[in-house]
Amino acid sequence: MENFLSENETSERATLPQKRARTAASDSDVQERLRAIVGAEHVLTEPERVEPYAQDAVKEKFPPEVVLFPRITKEISEILRLANERRFPVTARGGGVGYTGGAVPVEGGVVIGTDRMNEIKEINVADLYVVTEPGVVTYALQQAVEKHKLFFPPDPSSYKQSFIGGNIAENAGGIRSAKYGVTKHYVLGLEVVLPSGEIIRTGGVTSKNVVGFDLTGLICGSEGMLGIITEATLRLLPLPEATRTVRATFRTMEEACLCVPRFAQRSLVPVAIEVMDKHAIEAIENEFAFGISKNAGALLLVAVDGAPEEVERASLIVEEVMRAGGGFDVLRAVTPADEDRLWDVRRALSPAIKKYGTLKFNEDVVVPRSRVPELIRRAEEIGRRNETFVVNFGHAGDGNIHVNFMCDREDAEAVKRARKSVGEIFAAAVELGGTISGEHGIGYTKAPYLDMALGAATIDLMKKIKRALDPNNILNPGKMFV
Amino acid sequence: MENFLSENETSERATLPQKRARTAASDSDVQERLRAIVGAEHVLTEPERVEPYAQDAVKEKFPPEVVLFPRITKEISEILRLANERRFPVTARGGGVGYTGGAVPVEGGVVIGTDRMNEIKEINVADLYVVTEPGVVTYALQQAVEKHKLFFPPDPSSYKQSFIGGNIAENAGGIRSAKYGVTKHYVLGLEVVLPSGEIIRTGGVTSKNVVGFDLTGLICGSEGMLGIITEATLRLLPLPEATRTVRATFRTMEEACLCVPRFAQRSLVPVAIEVMDKHAIEAIENEFAFGISKNAGALLLVAVDGAPEEVERASLIVEEVMRAGGGFDVLRAVTPADEDRLWDVRRALSPAIKKYGTLKFNEDVVVPRSRVPELIRRAEEIGRRNETFVVNFGHAGDGNIHVNFMCDREDAEAVKRARKSVGEIFAAAVELGGTISGEHGIGYTKAPYLDMALGAATIDLMKKIKRALDPNNILNPGKMFV
Numbered sequence: 001m002e003n004f005l006s007e008n009e010t011s012e013r014a015t016l017p018q019k020r021a022r023t024a025a026s027d028s029d030v031q032e033r034l035r036a037i038v039g040a041e042h043v044l045t046e047p048e049r050v051e052p053y054a055q056d057a058v059k060e061k062f063p064p065e066v067v068l069f070p071r072i073t074k075e076i077s078e079i080l081r082l083a084n085e086r087r088f089p090v091t092a093r094g095g096g097v098g099y100t101g102g103a104v105p106v107e108g109g110v111v112i113g114t115d116r117m118n119e120i121k122e123i124n125v126a127d128l129y130v131v132t133e134p135g136v137v138t139y140a141l142q143q144a145v146e147k148h149k150l151f152f153p154p155d156p157s158s159y160k161q162s163f164i165g166g167n168i169a170e171n172a173g174g175i176r177s178a179k180y181g182v183t184k185h186y187v188l189g190l191e192v193v194l195p196s197g198e199i200i201r202t203g204g205v206t207s208k209n210v211v212g213f214d215l216t217g218l219i220c221g222s223e224g225m226l227g228i229i230t231e232a233t234l235r236l237l238p239l240p241e242a243t244r245t246v247r248a249t250f251r252t253m254e255e256a257c258l259c260v261p262r263f264a265q266r267s268l269v270p271v272a273i274e275v276m277d278k279h280a281i282e283a284i285e286n287e288f289a290f291g292i293s294k295n296a297g298a299l300l301l302v303a304v305d306g307a308p309e310e311v312e313r314a315s316l317i318v319e320e321v322m323r324a325g326g327g328f329d330v331l332r333a334v335t336p337a338d339e340d341r342l343w344d345v346r347r348a349l350s351p352a353i354k355k356y357g358t359l360k361f362n363e364d365v366v367v368p369r370s371r372v373p374e375l376i377r378r379a380e381e382i383g384r385r386n387e388t389f390v391v392n393f394g395h396a397g398d399g400n401i402h403v404n405f406m407c408d409r410e411d412a413e414a415v416k417r418a419r420k421s422v423g424e425i426f427a428a429a430v431e432l433g434g435t436i437s438g439e440h441g442i443g444y445t446k447a448p449y450l451d452m453a454l455g456a457a458t459i460d461l462m463k464k465i466k467r468a469l470d471p472n473n474i475l476n477p478g479k480m481f482v
Numbered sequence: 483m484e485n486f487l488s489e490n491e492t493s494e495r496a497t498l499p500q501k502r503a504r505t506a507a508s509d510s511d512v513q514e515r516l517r518a519i520v521g522a523e524h525v526l527t528e529p530e531r532v533e534p535y536a537q538d539a540v541k542e543k544f545p546p547e548v549v550l551f552p553r554i555t556k557e558i559s560e561i562l563r564l565a566n567e568r569r570f571p572v573t574a575r576g577g578g579v580g581y582t583g584g585a586v587p588v589e590g591g592v593v594i595g596t597d598r599m600n601e602i603k604e605i606n607v608a609d610l611y612v613v614t615e616p617g618v619v620t621y622a623l624q625q626a627v628e629k630h631k632l633f634f635p636p637d638p639s640s641y642k643q644s645f646i647g648g649n650i651a652e653n654a655g656g657i658r659s660a661k662y663g664v665t666k667h668y669v670l671g672l673e674v675v676l677p678s679g680e681i682i683r684t685g686g687v688t689s690k691n692v693v694g695f696d697l698t699g700l701i702c703g704s705e706g707m708l709g710i711i712t713e714a715t716l717r718l719l720p721l722p723e724a725t726r727t728v729r730a731t732f733r734t735m736e737e738a739c740l741c742v743p744r745f746a747q748r749s750l751v752p753v754a755i756e757v758m759d760k761h762a763i764e765a766i767e768n769e770f771a772f773g774i775s776k777n778a779g780a781l782l783l784v785a786v787d788g789a790p791e792e793v794e795r796a797s798l799i800v801e802e803v804m805r806a807g808g809g810f811d812v813l814r815a816v817t818p819a820d821e822d823r824l825w826d827v828r829r830a831l832s833p834a835i836k837k838y839g840t841l842k843f844n845e846d847v848v849v850p851r852s853r854v855p856e857l858i859r860r861a862e863e864i865g866r867r868n869e870t871f872v873v874n875f876g877h878a879g880d881g882n883i884h885v886n887f888m889c890d891r892e893d894a895e896a897v898k899r900a901r902k903s904v905g906e907i908f909a910a911a912v913e914l915g916g917t918i919s920g921e922h923g924i925g926y927t928k929a930p931y932l933d934m935a936l937g938a939a940t941i942d943l944m945k946k947i948k949r950a951l952d953p954n955n956i957l958n959p960g961k962m963f964v
Contacts, residue, residue: 238746238750
């Protein structure tokens with residue numbers, strides 16, 4: 001089955017002046033020992049060569065002092081032991097396409113690139129799991145298992161660049177999560193190097209496993225702060241035989257979103273329920289002229305999967321619900337080519353909205369799905385008040401909306417207003433019963449907002465766990481907590 | 483939709499002599515303060531009244547000194563603050579039907595019964611979640627949401643006695659997990675009283691939420707050792723419109739189990755794939771005479787769910803796969819009454835095997851599902867060698883098999899041989915790539931075996947987390963670690 005999106009939506013934030021740190025990782029004796037651990041040919045120290053590892057999709061540069069490309073777990077263990085001995089920061093990096101700076105060495109030190117740990121070790125067809133190293137690109141992993149008619153559902157939109165290790169560390173979401181949940185729901189077991197350098201295994205290969213605390217769950221989404229993932233065992237499903245998409249436009253966002261609970265009332269769980277607002281529609285129409293009606297205030301893309309008979313049945317119900325709910329220009333795919341064409345409008349979004357600003361703040365807030373229309377009203381109001389253009393689209397099925405505030409990166413005042421808008425949309429999401437991140441994590445960009453979403457005692461507990469595992473604050477410092 | 487089982491399978495272990503501890507919880511000033519916290523009418527201290535709270539399904543008695551029935555979170559917080567001040571153990575208790583002693587106060591002190599915290603606070607139909615207090619019986623919760631055509635899938639066989647709080651604390655499994663996963667996959671957010679008495683909230687109401695470490699996941703399955711759950715927000719699904727079951731017998735366990743991957747090859751994910759071995763079949767035939775063939779070496783019960791058209795289609799494929807795989811006496815349900823009759827053999831199991839011994843060691847080992855036949859061969863070999871009767875049945879879809887060693891509780895030698903068998907089947911499960919518990923947890927009964935399944939560094943990390951959260955070892959001491 002083809003994924004719904006085929007292009008990474010990279011952010012276009014301001015490139016701030018470089019912040020270059022100096023730690024013991026720059027000491028020549030430390031660098032000599034690092035060369036001995038991973039081999040001199042897998043060590044970068046020259047400023048121009050470490051430069052590409054200074055940023056992720058946020059595009060702010062924090063250059064590492066050293067970049068290492070270990071091949072095996074034991075090398076990572078030795079790097080971390082040395083880091084504790086000499087007290088330099090270590091940050092693991094996957095595909096480097098995160099939106100919150102999770103893989104960026106904000107306090108300098110060493111970046112561990114997992115690029116060479118890119119082997120799929122086992123695809124177990126009978127027992128429905130795959131064992132993989134962290135440096136495998138998520139899309140490549142999906143392609144590899146699909147050859148065996150197996151399915152790894154999590155599909156963050158960066159899946160053609162992101163590494164599976166990074167997806168696990170960030171507990172990545174995606175379009176299919178309305179039906180299939182998020183990355184952590186597919187992680188059965190991990191090999192992890194702890195901040196101390198100790199190597200542990202968590203979980204196993206079975207979906208039922210209640211032996212001790214759920215360390216697998218704790219590491220998923222821990223943003224590389226509690227350990228470095230060196231191997232993962234992932235649960236697979238049989239590949240659905242077919243997918244069918246229905247697209248419709250609506251006069252208002254309310255009308256579009258009111259369809260969402262109606263699918264459930266008809267006992268349907270669509271794979272994907274994607275929504276876009278009128279600014280998003282205008283943007284793609286202006287740029288690509290798909291022929292979407294000028295009266296469209298919202299657009300819904302709904303996909304169902306299963307056996308061919310089942311997707312036929314379910315997609316007819318989807319169509320019926322959308323028509324009854326005020327949907328017009330309803331298009332139901334019949335062939336795979338139709339399918340692809342319907343998703344073109346979603347793929348066109350990222351390039352289309354670029355014209356609204358050279359700098360995009362893409363914030364992945366999440367609210368209970370019935371509150372999506374209200375969230376979008378608030379986003380528009382915030383944009384109007386702060387004179388910032390805003391485009392909203394995202395995953396209506398799980399309430400995870402990408403609110404994009406657009407501005408000109410050269411216009412300092414406009415950037416300031418856009419940043420203010422970001423804080424306000426976070427507050428709105430929390431007020432509506434949601435939270436500040438559904439998919440991107442906290443990293444350093446959202447760290448100042450953490451206490452909007454979590455109480456002091458909850459944050460204290462997270463810090464306590466971090467300290468218990470990483471007393472010297474070696475692993476990915478400067479993230480999550482301010 | 484009716485659940486597949488309707489009867490709790492309680493264990494029948496030896497009733498050992500009572501082990502009565504004495505801690506500060508017996509001090510009169512402490513008891514006075516406890517009465518002030520929860521109200522005197524909600525405090526039990528008399529030996530005969532605390533007695534029912536001395537055991538779970540393991541049936542070994544460890545009487546608490548005091549049993550408290552708080553109504554609100556703040557009371558639990560105050561109890562834990564006092565426990566830290568005066569250093570007495572506190573153990574939370576749900577339905578008290580666990581299999582590993584998780585709710586049993588092995589070191590005495592206070593038991594907190596959550597019986598009065600039994601309100602379902604909100605059923606949100608539009609946003610597919612329920613907010614509940616911990617003392618709601620799991621079955622009652624399911625019935626309540628099913629009135630709204632919603633579905634809470636986890637169904638441990640004790641679901642008519644177990645409390646939802648206990649199910650979360652133990653990360654309970656069940657029959658439907660082949661398709662729907664386990665309890666932790668449905669927990670969106672929690673309110674938890676930490677061992678210190680601090681009250682935190684974790685997660686939220688949305689399925690996407692990557693704000694900070696996944697404390698919700700850490701608390702699920704932590705066996706009441708890291709916090710007491712006082713409220714839970716659980717994800718719901720639309721209730722499937724129909725369920726359809728197919729039953730078949732096979733000459734051998736191998737033949738039966740070889741069908742399991744073939745369902746996946748046909749792109750089917752059955753809700754339940756239950757298997758029973760020849761001893762289990764003999765037991766129910768001897769007791770209830772269902773008319774199962776004498777040639778049956780294994781029996782499979784396979785259920786699919788979905789729309790009526792879809793269960794018709796899928797159940798025909800199930801039938802076809804089972805016939806092609808050597809299944810005979812294949813019965814496919816047509817009416818709900820048929821459905822019920824097919825499951826009667828599974829429900830008959832617990833009462834039927836009682837005649838093989840007055841004491842049953844029900845061990846919930848789990849292996850990769852392709853290794854189930856080998857696990858059962860090993861169980862039989864272990865039983866033969868130790869002269870202990872063994873009956874095997876369970877969840878073939880996820881490799882979680884209940885291996886039941888039966889003996890006479892009055893025969894000390896036989897009990898010893900059965901215990902030896904338990905250790906040996908744990909070793910076999912681990913050797914086959916599985917682990918020592920798929921559903922029941924560790925508690926105190928499996929604590930001596932923990933290091934069979936987990937490496938020293940993994941156990942050390944769990945202890946480190948426990949110490950970070952509970953430095954005085956107040957909450958549920960004597961569990962998981964020896």
